[in-house]
Amino acid sequence: MILNSSKMLFMVILISSTMITLSANNWMGMWMGLEMNLMSFIPLISKSKNKKSSQAMMTYFLTQSIGSITLLFSILMNSLVFLYPKLINELVVMMMMMSIMIKVGAAPFHFWLPEMMANLSWLECMLLMTWQKIAPLTVLNMMPKNQFLYISIILSAIMGGVGGLNQTSLRKILAYSSINHLGWMMMFMTMNVSWYKYLVIYSMLIIMVCMFMKMKNVFFINQLMTASPSVTEKITYTVLFLSLGGLPPFLGFLPKWMVIQSMINSNMYLLMVVMMLFSLLTLFYYLRMVMSFILSYSMINKWVVYKASNKFLLLVFLLINLSLPVLMALGFF
16 A cells, blocks of 8 residues: 555545544434545555456445445434334344444454455555444444344354354455454443453554564465564564464453453353354464464575564564563553
């Protein structure tokens, strides 16, 4: 994603549209912010004479438009509440939730996300998985929670775990992982006001992963074999992926720990066990990604042109992922 003056403009609109959604005090304001967000993200992923980019733009535009139309329709249906208060109200909330789930890519409306991400560059994937989640999730948080949300949470956890098992494309794997994490995030949202902490930590990990993939210029699992990093890099990236999988004692375990604690306090044991089991599946496909690093004995293959990574950056990645005990000791969470 090359930032020229027009892309800079769309980037500013992208940021300000999210701020509009966050600070709006009515549904129409939120809808307007989401709409601006959609219209500014499309030019950011556009590339001339690139079929994949066009396909991604079209996919994103159609799914987000369906989400926006459903949201607008359900907001306008509020005027009908006085006819059948109970029926319409439940229906309106459910439709609004569906619209946001389509926008954010939660199961069962998740099918567009892996397909679209397979056509994007790493920086665009990074934007889609981090910044583009903020506004829709904030809107979802404003809604009254009903049974439909729990159905989506379970489906997101299951689809995120199972969907990535058969993939070789790293971008699709991260898309399914994102769906799984989204289930955890929505679960946290139903019980705790500080759900954004999950999003912040998850975003940090995804930014690090995407930076690594971009530096190595890899898009498929078998390319990780030829990336051939040094021992320092191997350790750093192994820790990073295990952290993203939510394994203690790494930073990625902290948000899952907070969700598990909240679920225990709310007596949701069965749901917790289901989500933890499917989270294990995501850990399995992260291990598949890391396996080529861990098991390749030689440090640097002779036939690969080795490009050294920034040592300072690696150290920062490692320290961030190992900061969980420090955060606990300082009582941040």
